[in-house]
Amino acid sequence: VIERGEVAVGTQLVQAIPPGLFWRFHITVHHPEYVKFNISLTRDALLGIYGRRNIPPTHTQ
Secondary structure (H helix, E strand, O other): OOOOOOOOOOOOOOOOOOOOOOOOOOOOOOOOOOOOOOOOOOOOOOOOOOOOOOOOOOOOO
């Protein structure tokens, strides 16, 4: 896991993720806001996005 600490919504963040690792993050939204993700992938990359409201996301459900 790559740790970057706390970042405010509205701040641009760039993160390169080496093969075999993952990046996990948590967003706390107090009021409805638009959140945009701009993701660049290599041709053979795999991408998984999990999200849940009020409890941690999981892929084991």
